[in-house]
Amino acid sequence: MKNQLNLPNEVEHEEQELLKILNKQTLPKHIAIIMDGNGRWAIKQGLPRFLGHHAGVKSLKEVINACCDLEIKVLTAFCFSTENWKRPQQEIDNIMHLLVEYLTNELIDLYAKGVRINPIGVLQELPQRARDALNRAVQHSLGNNGLVLNLALNYGGRLELTQAIREIVSAVEKGKLKAYQIDSTTVEKYLYTAGQPETDLLIRTSGDQRISNFLLWQIAYSEIWFTDVLWPDFRRIHLLRALVDYQERDRRYGGVKDK
Incomplete structure (x- = not known):
């Protein structure tokens, strides 16, 4: 299926056609996204890398809105990994500032949509201003019963499993x-995503085809959808294409289906 955006009228038409195809009864309960390509997008535009992260916020907002419209239960966004501390300090500072700015500016709108914010990762290592903004967002949205938005911050799949093993x-x-x-149910109780449905669909943007230490346990049976689209260019239509592709797959979970 096409991955590039067409002219606006063509995009709108294709969105309507995709929505007709989608079966609302078999949508994934939990979607995870590796939002990759911000820096490359900025470099292609002749801009500093951090402006790519700013541009990526629009994509996240559009995906959140689409998930709310489709009544998806959980969206997990890979915002900052345990390995991202290796990046230049200026870029890290800009990402943390952008996180605070996003939570401050969007909180009222997210609350109105019924979104519950749930940060996951080693949060105590984040800057104090980021932790304060996250705490406010969590408390403000605690009573919401719509989309659960997992913001993966200072997150690593191996570290998550290591911590779970220690606690067990x-x-x-x-x-x-x-x-x-101890069984798989026991392990799941000690993960950041305890009580949430398993990840049904993992989306990765920017063309790279790897998992990058993300939700290693949770994606054991996930369908994976790769796209060459850089994250700042990712829009609602790309999510709809991923969902249609997901519904065309034969999910057997290691078994076989009767003919």
Whole structure:
């Protein structure tokens, strides 16, 4: 299926056609997105890399709005990884400033849409201003029962699993849990996404085809949709294309279906 944007009228027409095809009963409950390509987008425009992150906010807002319209239960956005601290300090500072700005400016609109903000990751290592903004957003949206927006910040899949193992071992040592009782359900209770549906669909933008240490447990049986579109150019139509493609797949979870 095409990945590039067409003329505005063609885009609107295609969106309407995709919406007709979509089966609202079999949409993914949980969508995760690796929002890649911000820096490359900026460089292509002859701009500083951090402006690519600013441009990417529009894409995130559009995807959130689309998920709300489609009544998707959970959206997990990979905002900042545990490896991203290796980037230039100026870029890190700009990303953290953008996070605070986004949560401040969009909170009322997100609340009105029923979005519940749920940051995941090693949050205590984020700058204080970022933690304060996240705490305000979490508290403000706590009672909402619409889309759960997981903001993955200082997040790494291996670290998440390592922390879960430590907590499970600690529970065993304290006699709260027996080793023979540990199963996949036990592990899931100790993940950042505890209580949420498994990730059905993982989307990665910018053309790279790798998982990059994201939701390693949660995406065990996810469908993965790659696109060459850089994140700042990602729009509602691309999400709809991904959803139509998702619904055309045969999800067998390792088994076979009766003929």
